[in-house]
Amino acid sequence: MEEDIAEIPHYKYYFATFKELEDKVDQIELLSDVIGVVTIVQDLEKSTLNSRITSCRNVTIKNVENKELQVTLWGHKTDLFDDNVLKTLEGPVVTIFTSVLVKKSLGKPRLSSTTSTLFFVNPNIPKVEDLKTRFQEDVKTIKFLPSAITTQSSLNEEKKENRKTLVKLLEIRPKSTKDMRFTVKAVIVDICEKDGWYYMACPNCMPPVSQADVSWWCQKDSFINKSPLAWYKLNTIISNQTGKMRMMIYGRVAEYLIKEPCIQLVTNHVNQDKRKFPQAIIDVIGKYKIFQIAFETKAIDNVAICKKVFDDETSEATNNRHRLSPPINPKTPDPKVSVNQR
Ligand SMILES: [Zn+2]
Structure with a gap:
């Protein structure tokens, strides 16, 4: 994570608004960068991606409009997003995810990591400070949730x-x-x-x-x-x-x-x-x-x-x-x- 943070000044971002994300649903050629305050980090779980079983982790972020969005990290990206490190950080914790794919789930956009996705935790850019100030009171800590149970129960609900x-x-x-x-x-x-x-x-x-x-x-x-x-x-x-x-x-x-x-x-x-x-x-x-x-x-x-x-x-x-x-x-x-x- 620290190495990634050091690289940040070399990268130019265009952070997508939620409206723009909606327009990009399932268009695999159009990858987006997003920024938000981390609200929920779920445990690792196993899921199928392109017919293969792989590990994944769901992370929920809030944008400046106070709207929540779920990001699913796949494969080795999940190892890099270390919840033990996140637990040591004081909130609000701001994260950037780059080159994510937009999908739709239950009528809402949902983001998925790609092989080119990078993420940065609390990078030193003005937008991060803005978000931290905005959520100083509302998001003091990240919720760490067990994934299998919550995902399974929401899946069961959806099924019925x-x-x-x-x-x-x-x-x-x-x-x-x-x-x-x-x-x-x-x-x-x-x-x-x-x-x-x-x-x-x-x-x-x-x-x-x-x-x-x-x-x-x-x-x-x-x-x-x-x-x-x-x-x-x-x-x-x-x-x-x-x-x-x-x-x-x-x-x-x-x-x-x-x-x-x-x-x-x-x-x-x-x-x-x-x-x-x-x-x-x-x-x-x-x-x-x-x-x-x-x-x-x-x-x-x-x-x-x-x-x-x-x-x-x-x-x-x-x-x-x-x-x-x-x-x-x-x-x-x-x-x-x-x-x-x-
Ligand atoms: Zn076409």
Whole structure:
């Protein structure tokens, strides 16, 4: 930490406001620097990042507007952020995190460290003094919390939040509830083959890009000089005792469900029919999960989008007995057709 502090005068910061962070959600090319007073430091925990188990630590900071923001440090960044050192410091403790990625969780922006993230504790710059003065009375000490328990309990709450039966969800199919989330316990019984299982996405704004000579074309950004991302897009049918519903699963959410990065499956699947599903995708059919769903208006339709997937421990062992319809395996493609499409 001390070495990092010594380097500080050489770095030029642009601290993002919370409004600016909201605008950058999930745009991996746009990294931000943030500054805030540390209010909560949680214990180390294990979590999955890009399908790998890694250590992480959640830190909560408050900005000058008195708003809280959570920063998740991943991998070896967690070792560097030493809570034993922080415990010796007198509050308020101001920290800068550089090059963080902005994600969204429960409607709020949430920051995640990247390989280029650095952090500085109480560096000697005027902004730090301003924050210290501002929070002199309010944040005298940092709260050190055990992580596993708090994270697990909030996860469990989220899992149960706004739980609906499928039939109820179909009935309300809300038009004016863009920011509302519902949870439902159901099985994926089918994935539409016609739509394929992935597309090439613009790295800035995520919609599909099309190949234009040597470059790629995005409707919003026109020509892009970065490589597009392979992005899952699964048009699924979910079902339970009460009904059936169409639900889209995209990107990272699908990655969590399939447990394989999309690019990995695409690479293994090269030269094969895009509509033929890899086994890892077929494997998600027929298992009970808890899906967190939001409704978004696309074109004229109101589409159910899966925002999160939770494992349902209570039914893991009984999936087979409870299965309502047999999983529908995508048909084996006609070899002649595959040849033609190469
Ligand atoms: Zn774009």
